Amino acid sequence: MITTDFAPGSPCWLDLGAPDVRAAAAFYGSVLGWDYESMGEGEDMEGGMFRKDGKTVAGLGKLTEEGARSAWMIYYSVTDADATTRAVESAGGTVRVAPRDLDEWGRMAQYSDPLGAQFAVWQPGTNKGADLVDAPGSLSWTELYTSDAPAAKEFYGGVFGWQFSDMELPGGGGTYALITPAGQPEERMHGGLMELPAENLTLTNGRPYWHPVFNVPDCDAAVAKVTENGGSVQMGPEDAEGVGRLAVCLDPSNADFVVLTPAPGS
Numbered sequence: 001m002i003t004t005d006f007a008p009g010s011p012c013w014l015d016l017g018a019p020d021v022r023a024a025a026a027f028y029g030s031v032l033g034w035d036y037e038s039m040g041e042g043e044d045m046e047g048g049m050f051r052k053d054g055k056t057v058a059g060l061g062k063l064t065e066e067g068a069r070s071a072w073m074i075y076y077s078v079t080d081a082d083a084t085t086r087a088v089e090s091a092g093g094t095v096r097v098a099p100r101d102l103d104e105w106g107r108m109a110q111y112s113d114p115l116g117a118q119f120a121v122w123q124p125g126t127n128k129g130a131d132l133v134d135a136p137g138s139l140s141w142t143e144l145y146t147s148d149a150p151a152a153k154e155f156y157g158g159v160f161g162w163q164f165s166d167m168e169l170p171g172g173g174g175t176y177a178l179i180t181p182a183g184q185p186e187e188r189m190h191g192g193l194m195e196l197p198a199e200n201l202t203l204t205n206g207r208p209y210w211h212p213v214f215n216v217p218d219c220d221a222a223v224a225k226v227t228e229n230g231g232s233v234q235m236g237p238e239d240a241e242g243v244g245r246l247a248v249c250l251d252p253s254n255a256d257f258v259v260l261t262p263a264p265g266s
Contacts, residue, residue, distance in 0.1 A: 002133040002140060002190050006077040009160035009181040010190050011142045012129030013075040013122050014212055015059030017068065019253055021046040024060055027251050031225045031259075032137045032214055036060065055131035057138045063253075069204070070253035072212050073110065073120050074142050076160065081107045081123040084159065091158045099123075113155050115148055116207035134215065140260060141213035142179075142191035147206065149177060149195035156193075164193075170241060203256055213258040219245040222259040226251075 006012040018024035025036035028050060034057065038048040047061035063070055078084045081099040088111045089095065096118065097110035107123040122129060132138045146152040156162050161182030166175050179191040198206035216222040219237045226233060226249045234256070236247030244262040251257070 001187065003188070004128070004130070004133055006124070006129050007181045007184055007188065008077055008079055009162060010077055010184075010188070011074055011133075011139065012077040012124075013059070014072050014130075014139060015061060015075075016070070016072050016255060017061055017063035017065070018070050018251075018255070019063045021048075021060055021062055023252065024255075025050075027229050027231065028060075030229050031222055031231070032216065034058075034137065052132055052135075052137040055138075057130050057132050070251070070255040071118070071209065072255055072257060073118065074210050074212060075108065075120040075122040075129070077129060078121045078123050078160075081109045081121055084121050085109055085111075087159045091155050093155065093159070101125075113152065113208070115146060115151060116204075117144060117146060117152075117209050119210055136215050136217045138215055139212050140215040140262070141258075142210060143213060143258065144191070144193040144208060144210050145196050145201060146193055146208035147196065147198045147201065148208075149175070149193060152193055152208070153177065203250075203254065209256075211256045211258065213246075213260050216259045216261055219247055219259055219261040223247045223249065226259075 002011055028034050034050040034052055036050055049056050050058040085095055085099055092114040094112040096112055099107055099109040101107050104125050105127040106125040110120040112118050134140045153164050163180040164177045166177050169176055177193045178189050180186055180189045223233055223237050230252035232250045234248040237245055239245050244260050246258055246260040248258050
């Protein structure tokens with residue numbers, strides 16, 4: 001589970017780069033019950049925060065990178081963004097955004113792993129991350145689809161010290177690796193990674209990618225809101241034993257995310 005103490009190596013924040021900020025705010029407001037608070041107006045300053053019941057859950061900004069797809073960026077908490085950057089480079093990753101301070105809030109950097117999956121880190125200052133996690137309408141899990149699971153484990157294990165435990169999916173669905181932050185017990189698992197053939201990674205033309213899983217009280221109702229508001233469904237809704245009922249969705253700009261109603265006791 002994800003908690004707001006944000007142990008090093010655990011997800012602490014996420015934001016969405018969208019071609020139309022207002023449309024994205026309306027979509028996620030309907031699907032996840034989020035309120036949007038703008039931090040400025042104008043073509044170059046469009047962006048703000050999503051809140052659930054008054055608590056900050058995610059960020060939203062204008063997609064400005066030429067040729068980039070709309071996608072969620074997941075940030076992992078670190079104690080030293082500069083040291084993490086050196087670890088990323090040493091392990092064969094690429095620095096997309098060099099470490100930089102965001103006022104007194106904290107220090108951030110963005111990377112690609114050696115296979116191309118994009119992720120980010122956050123060194124907290126006055127802001128540790130999201131105010132609400134692992135609750136309805138908030139981030140509850142992170143997931144990597146990769147074309148080479150052993151290589152991904154080696155990279156992220158080296159950068160973050162993550163611990164991995166493999167489980168076989170039912171029906172011969174493959175192996176799913178559960179991720180736990182370094183030095184934390186298994187109940188602090190925060191995500192998973194799964195190997196898929198590159199031809200199945202159609203959203204990114206074969207490049208691995210991360211996506212968020214959002215807790216919702218009713219998966220089917222959330223999926224109905226997705227399609228009513230111009231999004232689409234890649235998979236589900238379906239029941240996953242011991243996990244809950246889930247669906248893989250796309251927003252109207254094809255940013256991918258999962259909605260999950262957890263199984264009782266999970």
